[in-house]
Amino acid sequence: xxxxxxxxxxxxxxxxxxxxxxxxxxxxxxxxxxxxxxxxxxxxxxxxxxxxxxxxxxxxxxxxxxxxxxxxxxxxxxxxxxxxxxxxxxxxxxxxxxxxxxxxxxxxxxxx
Amino acid sequence: xxxxxxxxxxxxxxxxxxxxxxxxxxxxxxxxxxxxxxxxxxxxxxxxxxxxxxxxxxxxxxxxxxxxxxxxxxxxxxxxxxxxxxxxxxxxxxxxxxxxxxxxxxxxxxxxxxxxxxxxxxxxxxxxxxxxxxxxxxxxxxxxxxxxxxxxxxxxxxxxxxxxxxxxxxxxxxxxxxxxxxxxxxxxxxxxxxxxxxxxxxxxxxxxxxxxxxxxxxxxxxxxxxxxxxxxxxxxxxxxxxxxxxxxxxxxxxxxxxxxxxxxxxxxxxxxxxxxxxxxxxxxxxxxxxxxxxxxxxxxxxxxxxxxxxxxxxxxxxxxxxxxxxxxxxxxxxxxxxxxxxxxxxxxxxxxxxxxxxxxxxxxxxxxxxxxxxxxxxxxxxxxxxxxxxxxxxxxxx
Numbered sequence: 001x002x003x004x005x006x007x008x009x010x011x012x013x014x015x016x017x018x019x020x021x022x023x024x025x026x027x028x029x030x031x032x033x034x035x036x037x038x039x040x041x042x043x044x045x046x047x048x049x050x051x052x053x054x055x056x057x058x059x060x061x062x063x064x065x066x067x068x069x070x071x072x073x074x075x076x077x078x079x080x081x082x083x084x085x086x087x088x089x090x091x092x093x094x095x096x097x098x099x100x101x102x103x104x105x106x107x108x109x110x111x112x
Numbered sequence: 113x114x115x116x117x118x119x120x121x122x123x124x125x126x127x128x129x130x131x132x133x134x135x136x137x138x139x140x141x142x143x144x145x146x147x148x149x150x151x152x153x154x155x156x157x158x159x160x161x162x163x164x165x166x167x168x169x170x171x172x173x174x175x176x177x178x179x180x181x182x183x184x185x186x187x188x189x190x191x192x193x194x195x196x197x198x199x200x201x202x203x204x205x206x207x208x209x210x211x212x213x214x215x216x217x218x219x220x221x222x223x224x225x226x227x228x229x230x231x232x233x234x235x236x237x238x239x240x241x242x243x244x245x246x247x248x249x250x251x252x253x254x255x256x257x258x259x260x261x262x263x264x265x266x267x268x269x270x271x272x273x274x275x276x277x278x279x280x281x282x283x284x285x286x287x288x289x290x291x292x293x294x295x296x297x298x299x300x301x302x303x304x305x306x307x308x309x310x311x312x313x314x315x316x317x318x319x320x321x322x323x324x325x326x327x328x329x330x331x332x333x334x335x336x337x338x339x340x341x342x343x344x345x346x347x348x349x350x351x352x353x354x355x356x357x358x359x360x361x362x363x364x365x366x367x368x369x370x371x372x373x374x375x376x377x378x379x380x381x382x383x384x385x386x387x388x389x390x391x392x393x394x395x396x397x398x399x400x401x402x403x404x405x406x407x408x409x410x411x412x413x414x415x416x417x418x419x420x421x422x423x424x425x426x427x428x429x430x431x432x433x434x435x436x437x438x439x440x441x442x443x444x445x446x447x448x449x450x451x452x453x454x455x456x457x458x459x460x461x462x463x464x465x466x467x468x469x470x471x472x473x474x475x476x477x478x479x480x481x482x483x484x485x486x487x488x489x490x491x492x493x494x495x496x497x498x499x500x501x502x503x504x505x506x507x508x509x510x
Binding site for chain 2: 043046048049054055107110112
């Protein structure tokens, strides 16, 4: 019994220690293999959707239902890597991941 | 024709009222027109200024957007906002959230407008097609030097003043044009009344003095009665004559005030009017305290008493009574006649108002009473009951 608890604790602390949140575990992991970085995607969304509310909504839509028509990526990228697979995250996890994504790249407070 | 000439018919006052109303209405309209004109002019000047400034601001806006575009592309390396000393600016996202601002006061920004002034600055809003850094709206702001503002006001005051003067001058000319026929008519009427009044005096005095000279005892009953009727008629004309002279001339002449024995004068006037009452079989009942004094022009006091007595007879019923009481500081004259309603009492003091169209007289009586009363601060009150008669109280020194 004690052992199991210790093991769970260890796993948790390992996860925490490496700073692995849902965004890094899911999105970054997979995107590492892509030639276009996640921040470029982010700025494309910003360019098209402007505000926080609209960007997040567009991301959520795309991640849940990736379609070629809705994609902002270049043709070459889509040819080579195909459409992004439909996310297997739950709604709550997806919301969290997108929030982290937004906070990481948003321009608010960063302009000097 | 001087203003004092037009008093006989009381037109002087109504003419003044007409004038004041005309001037009031005219000035109101002129002011409305000027204010409207000024507002339009002001707005045009402002729009003109904004049009000129707009070109400049559009340039600044383009420059800012170019800067934003570069910043958007190189944001991972470079994060300095594109500034320029010539203007201040701010950027907003599609949900009107401010992304960055160098504006003086970011509070007053109106993103639904294009160009406007607020708090001494001019702001220009541009809506972007590509939202660099999420920017949907750029706001570019420069100081409003207010030169146009001062100039617009100066012109409004200057030209407005000149226009106002011209309008007013035109108004005076117009007014004279409109009024001159009316004035002429009044003048004519006025002269006519004065002349006739004057002409009346001699024959009436002649009739009255000749009747007095007749030895009535030597006449037979029938002739004596006829003579009496002639006398009544002549006295009535004489009273009317005196009222007219009072209105036309007397009240403009300086009053000859002195200590007047009201009791004696009142008795004398009652004697004079008794004969007029006879034809209506009117009884006079008096309660006159002797030696009541008042500092007044006796001719005017006579007009006041005459008119009250004359009314008491005129509006009395056949066989009625007139009660006259004089106490220190109070004169009461009461009749048993037709009486008046409340609003008629107020109306009664207005000139040319007759109580009953059947009754004779000029109906100017109470008006004269009111004029004299106000000159000497006498307090006149009327109590009346329809069908039962009226009671007039004249009080002084209260």
